[in-house]
Amino acid sequence: xxxxxxxxxxxxxxxxxxxxxxxxxxxxxxxxxxxxxxxxxxxxxxxxxxxxxxxxxxxxxxxxxxxxxxxxxxxxxxxxxxxxxxxxxxxxxxxxxxxxxxxxxxxxxxxxxxxxxxxxxxxxxxxxxxxxxxxxxxxxxxxxxxxxxxxxxxxxxxxxxxxxxxxxxxxxxxxxxxxxxxxxxx
Amino acid sequence: xxxxxxxxxxxxxxxxxxxxxxxxxxxxxxxxxxxxxxxxxxxxxxxxxxxxxxxxxxxxxxxxxxxxxxxxxxxxxxxxxxxxxxxxxxxxxxxxxxxxxxxxxxxxxxxxxxxxxxxxxxxxxxxxxxxxxxxxxxx
Numbered sequence: 341x342x343x344x345x346x347x348x349x350x351x352x353x354x355x356x357x358x359x360x361x362x363x364x365x366x367x368x369x370x371x372x373x374x375x376x377x378x379x380x381x382x383x384x385x386x387x388x389x390x391x392x393x394x395x396x397x398x399x400x401x402x403x404x405x406x407x408x409x410x411x412x413x414x415x416x417x418x419x420x421x422x423x424x425x426x427x428x429x430x431x432x433x434x435x436x437x438x439x440x441x442x443x444x445x446x447x448x449x450x451x452x453x454x455x456x457x458x459x460x461x462x463x464x465x466x467x468x469x470x471x472x473x474x475x476x477x478x479x480x481x482x483x484x485x486x487x488x489x490x491x492x493x494x495x496x497x498x499x500x501x502x503x504x505x506x507x508x509x510x511x512x513x514x515x516x517x518x519x520x521x522x523x524x525x526x
Numbered sequence: 527x528x529x530x531x532x533x534x535x536x537x538x539x540x541x542x543x544x545x546x547x548x549x550x551x552x553x554x555x556x557x558x559x560x561x562x563x564x565x566x567x568x569x570x571x572x573x574x575x576x577x578x579x580x581x582x583x584x585x586x587x588x589x590x591x592x593x594x595x596x597x598x599x600x601x602x603x604x605x606x607x608x609x610x611x612x613x614x615x616x617x618x619x620x621x622x623x624x625x626x627x628x629x630x631x632x633x634x635x636x637x638x639x640x641x642x643x644x645x646x647x648x649x650x651x652x653x654x655x656x657x658x659x660x661x662x663x664x665x
Binding site for chain 1: 550552580581582626629630631632633634635637638639640641644647649654656
C-alpha cells in the first residue's frame with residue numbers, strides 16, 4: 341500500500357476548485373444557524389389565519405385545543421364571536437380575529453384548532469385555521485414591524501420575524517388584540 | 527340571582543328556580559321570581575317577542591309567532607305595578623338548576639353582547655341554556 345496519493349486517475353478530469361481543510365469545514369459548519377445560548381429567547385406559537393402566518397407569545401397561550409372541541413353558539417353577539425366552549429367546568433369565549441386583522445373570514449364551518457389566549461387581564465379562545473409550530477426564537481430574530489405594514493395590522497403586531505427571503509411572520513400582541521376587541525373592534 | 531340553600535351540603539344543593547323556554551333553536555331561562563304570570567293570550571299593550579329581544583335570528587320557516595306570554599315587571603318605568611309581556615313559542619317549564627351548572631358570560635362576550643339582559647349560560651344535560659336577567663329586559 342502506497343503512502344503517496346495517486347493522481348493518475350484524475351489526469352483527464354477538469355481541474356477542481358481547491359479548498360483548504362479549514363475552509364471546507366467552515367463552509368459546512370453550522371455557525372450561521374448556531375444559537376447563542378446566552379441570548380434571550382422567546383417561545384412562539386406559530387399559526388395561520390386566512391393563509392397568512394402569525395404568532396402569539398407562548399407565555400400568552402395557555403392551551404391548544406383540538407378542532408373537534410364543541411363550541412356552543414350564542415346569539416346576540418357580533419359575527420366575530422363563535423360562541424362559548426365548556427372546558428373542565430369553566431366557560432371560555434371563542435372569537436375569530438379575522439375581522440380585527442382585516443382578513444377575509446373563512447367560508448363554511450370553522451374547523452381549525454383553538455388557542456386559549458390570555459391578554460388584557462382576560463382569557464378567550466381564539467380560532468386559528470392551522471397550527472404550524474411551537475418554537476423558541478432568539479430575540480434578535482424579531483424585528484420591529486416595518487413602516488410598510490398595513491395600518492389595519494400595525495396596532496396588533498409587536499414584531500416581525502423574517503423566516504426567509506419570501507416569508508415573514510407577524511407576532512401579535514394579545515394585550516392590544518383583546519383590548520380592541522373588548523372596545524368593539526373586530 | 528338568589529340561591530335556595532338546603533340544609534345539607536350547600537355546595538351541592540344550591541339551586542336557582544328558572545323558567546325555561548325555547549327561542550328559535552336556543553334554550554333560554556329567566557329567574558322564576560321575576561315571572562309574574564303566564565297566559566295563552568297577550569293581555570296588555572306592552573309586549574315583545576323574545577326572538578327579537580334576543581337577536582336570535584332564525585330562518586323564515588323556523589320563525590313561529592308567540593303562543594305563550596310571560597308577564598314581567600316593567601323596570602324601565604320605575605313603577606312595580608307596570609307590567610309587560612314577553613312572547614315565546616312552545617313549552618315553558620319551571621326547573622331548578624344547580625348553581626354549579628351556571629356561568630357568567632365571559633368578559634369579551636359581555637363587552638360585545640347586543641342585549642344587556644344576556645348575563646350567563648348554563649349547561650343542563652349537555653344542553654346550553656342562555657340565562658337572561660329579567661330586570662334588564664324591556665319591551
